[in-house]
Amino acid sequence: MCGIVGYIGSKAAQNILVGGLKRLEYRGYDSAGIATLSKDGAPTILREKGKVAELAALQTKNEVKDAVGIGHTRWATHGAPSVKNAHPHTAGRITLVHNGIIENFQDLKELLEKKGYDFKSDTDTEVLTALVDSFYQKDVSLLDAVLDALKVVVGAYGIAVLAHDQPDKIVAARSGSPLIIGLGDDETFIASDASALIGHADQVIYLKEGEVALCTAGDVQLYDLKADPISPAVETLEADMQAIQKDGFDHFLLKEIHEQPETLRSTLAGRVDVDRLRVQLGGVNMTDAELREIRNIIIVGCGTANYAGQLASYFIEQFTSDISIRVEIASELRYRSFHVPDNSVALIVSQSGETADTLACLSELKRRGVRCLGIVNAVGSSIAREVDGGVYVHVGPEISVASTKAFTSQVAAITLFGLVVAQAKGVGSQELAEYIRELEALPAGIESVIERVEKQVKELAKTYATYEHALFIGRDTMYPVALEGALKLKEISYIQAEGHAAGELKHGPIALVDDSFFEVAFIADNWLYEKSISNLIEVNARGGHVIAVTDSKKDIPAEAVVRIDSDLKVLTPLLFNIVGQLFAYYVSLERGNDVDQPRNLAKSVTVE
Numbered sequence: 001m002c003g004i005v006g007y008i009g010s011k012a013a014q015n016i017l018v019g020g021l022k023r024l025e026y027r028g029y030d031s032a033g034i035a036t037l038s039k040d041g042a043p044t045i046l047r048e049k050g051k052v053a054e055l056a057a058l059q060t061k062n063e064v065k066d067a068v069g070i071g072h073t074r075w076a077t078h079g080a081p082s083v084k085n086a087h088p089h090t091a092g093r094i095t096l097v098h099n100g101i102i103e104n105f106q107d108l109k110e111l112l113e114k115k116g117y118d119f120k121s122d123t124d125t126e127v128l129t130a131l132v133d134s135f136y137q138k139d140v141s142l143l144d145a146v147l148d149a150l151k152v153v154v155g156a157y158g159i160a161v162l163a164h165d166q167p168d169k170i171v172a173a174r175s176g177s178p179l180i181i182g183l184g185d186d187e188t189f190i191a192s193d194a195s196a197l198i199g200h201a202d203q204v205i206y207l208k209e210g211e212v213a214l215c216t217a218g219d220v221q222l223y224d225l226k227a228d229p230i231s232p233a234v235e236t237l238e239a240d241m242q243a244i245q246k247d248g249f250d251h252f253l254l255k256e257i258h259e260q261p262e263t264l265r266s267t268l269a270g271r272v273d274v275d276r277l278r279v280q281l282g283g284v285n286m287t288d289a290e291l292r293e294i295r296n297i298i299i300v301g302c303g304t305a306n307y308a309g310q311l312a313s314y315f316i317e318q319f320t321s322d323i324s325i326r327v328e329i330a331s332e333l334r335y336r337s338f339h340v341p342d343n344s345v346a347l348i349v350s351q352s353g354e355t356a357d358t359l360a361c362l363s364e365l366k367r368r369g370v371r372c373l374g375i376v377n378a379v380g381s382s383i384a385r386e387v388d389g390g391v392y393v394h395v396g397p398e399i400s401v402a403s404t405k406a407f408t409s410q411v412a413a414i415t416l417f418g419l420v421v422a423q424a425k426g427v428g429s430q431e432l433a434e435y436i437r438e439l440e441a442l443p444a445g446i447e448s449v450i451e452r453v454e455k456q457v458k459e460l461a462k463t464y465a466t467y468e469h470a471l472f473i474g475r476d477t478m479y480p481v482a483l484e485g486a487l488k489l490k491e492i493s494y495i496q497a498e499g500h501a502a503g504e505l506k507h508g509p510i511a512l513v514d515d516s517f518f519e520v521a522f523i524a525d526n527w528l529y530e531k532s533i534s535n536l537i538e539v540n541a542r543g544g545h546v547i548a549v550t551d552s553k554k555d556i557p558a559e560a561v562v563r564i565d566s567d568l569k570v571l572t573p574l575l576f577n578i579v580g581q582l583f584a585y586y587v588s589l590e591r592g593n594d595v596d597q598p599r600n601l602a603k604s605v606t607v608e
């Protein structure tokens, strides 16, 4: 969580830092700050509660031309959002920004208090700052002081550190929280995420776990935690500005919903051959013989990524009869004494590739010798680097906190993997044909659903935005769609929204139904249609206000009916889900909420 930037060169650092923080704001935005040093080491430290815009306003009133500095946008872990808890933190001659959590900060704090440090904030970061300062004595370099401090720290960190009496360097270090160094002409950039580097540097070094970088203007030296030098691998950053802008949409969320036909096409590109009814995946790194051996698939993720796994599991289990699939919530699985049968493969699903719980499951699964494949969007992210292979979803930067385009492509990518396994097991192409053809047809299907329903959904949002409670229900593949629809609505509208399997209603949730609730019922025109209609009638009978979303042409007894007109049969849940996404967007808009940066949330959850 949180975002880090750093700059050292000859330009005015403040503008570069604030600009970078704006791009990183999706990682956290409850407070922000920058610190710069003048040529003679005088610090200018600006911190503000709230969004980066507040910090930018403060900066215009306190402009300095310093050419070295660090910055941070925060999502609170230790200590409430406030100016005193905002980064950068200063102790003695050290100023520091930090992503992650220092777990032994209480013990360290007590030790440092005995040495005379007086702490002003509630953060673990201020303790780390003081710790570095305590080692930064006469004849000890900044690099050595940082290395000494990191030896006694337990926890996760990405840090950037300034020493006031050495304004010609920044030290950065990574353990459990990503950092990238951008190499410019006689200038060096630091960022926790590539989006802050776009337009500044296209040659980058991804710091690896346990690496420390000594950055000066135009030069970077890398070390391990024992101070042994490491030769850096310089890579070219492949991203462009266009990709992180709104393209004329009012919000990133709406842009990302509309982008799905295109982003899904990138997920499928070169992987689906409809003429030959074959699917191929380049990065799985498994032979056909190894794919044939698979008997169990474990899908692990959090939130929307977990629901993507749940939905895809309904598809994959259709392909072969000799595979069992379990879908696990990463924050639960990591602490269970779970057993993994032989011949298992784990799919680690994560848009950001940085989610702490998902990353921890990856380590646990690897420790048990399970082959792990990533279903990841962020290229070069921690999960992408640590898996044995995988399928990138290739949806480009997802800026809005609520995940939309990643979900659709995660489902598609997991389904592609299931098809590849089935092919290797000798399942005939005709048996898989329906899924392969529908994958190919899905982008156009999404396009036409958006076109057909958006206006109606926008109107409906006006009515239902006034409610405070909602139930989302669905059967079979519509159940994960109901879970995802409820999650989307609650996270951006703050309406209490619960997703349930429609058949479970009578086992408890139906007690909630009264005039103050509305229900969104996802009703597929399939063998469960009549049962779904019965559930809907049960709700109607108790005074519920039902919005039915359906691909059926039949009359449906509901307060409102949103119809999806599509020829698809098996992948329709992904079309229904588009309705859920648009509904959440327009309800949130109607309620005047901050659609892209909902309260209490951050895009990348890199803490437990």
Ligand code: F6R
Binding pocket: 301, 302, 303, 304, 305, 306, 349, 350, 351, 352, 353, 354, 355, 358, 401, 402, 403, 404, 487, 488, 491, 603, 604, 605
């Ligand atoms: C919901 C949402 C979250 C994420 C979850 C996992 O809209 O965005 O539930 O899906 O935090 O994030 P990743 O996919 O980055 O691991």
